[in-house]
Amino acid sequence: MKIGLYFGSFNPIHIGHLVIANHIAEHSDLDQVWFVVTPHNPFKKKSSLLDNYQRLEMVYRATKDYTKLKPSDIEFNLPQPSYTVNTLAHLQEKYPDYEFALIMGEDNLKSFHKWKNYEIIIKNHHLYVYPRISGGNVETQFHTHQKVHFIDAPIMEISSTFIRNSIKNGKNVKPLLPEFVWEYLDEMNFYK
Template sequence: MKIGLMGGTFDPVHIGHLIAAQSVYEELELDEVWFMPTSMPPHKEQAPGASPEQRWQMVCLAVEDHPAFKPSDVELRKGGISYSIETVLMLRSRYPEHEFYYIIGADMVQYLPKWYRIDELIKHVTFVGLRRPGYETGCDALPAPIRKAVRLASMPQIELSSTGIRQRRAEGRSVRYMVPDRVNDYIEVNRLYEA
């Protein structure tokens, strides 16, 4: 099976994440896309606004209607800082027959040489960089072995971020239509991200 991996804090998960996953799912003809909320990402200083359990619940709600989108709590159960190489090696040992495609934003492609144990990581996964208008992937400047492990896929331009959604909530503004309806309901019921 060809499996797309989508990691992130998902604080909260929003329609941009789902559109990105759908774009790669179709373009690369994947069998499934697994959404993996991180416990603590290595590159973010600030703690997420929602608890790991709340972020997990929102991801489950966001993907429950899509037959090929699956929530995965592999990084949440591990706890601590989430390094992609550790997650991918764990998944490879559990599912040796699967091919894994790690989905990242166009802005992250140029930073791949700085990823922890990247030389090992590229042996186990293909990176899929999402092309967005106005963003240079920097793919051509990557060292050859890393460049060979990167495929580019396109997605519609969606100007949405979890940071912006949290900010809107803090200002008392609606995030309806920016997140799936069930996620919006969950955020409102649990009064997440309010000032």
């Protein structure tokens, strides 16, 4: 089985995440896409993050009707901050029969050479890259790499930050969120 790993804080998960993940699951050779909820990204401030399990709950609610999309809490019990290379090693050990690939935006590909042990990652795993408007088609050393696959997914410029700020300012963001996620956020009064 070939699994695409879509890492993120998903704070909150929104329709942009779902559109991209579902497109890749349906239009590539991946069998499933796992949303890996990251406990704490070394590049993000921790203060604005909802609790790990609240974000996992939102991903669970968002993906429950999609057979090829799954939530994953694999990083919750790994040492912090969690680095992708360590998570991949852990997953490979736990699921030796699965093949794991990374899903990332074009903007992340540009900074991929700064990731911890990126050489090991690209040697052992394929990268599925989706377009971003902000990506701006800048050629990187990875653009022609045999393990890098560009996916012609819809460009979704929706950000979780925009959604959080809009909720805080009393704006209606319901169309940007899966229905079950919107209900959970509303019920829990998150981001207000």
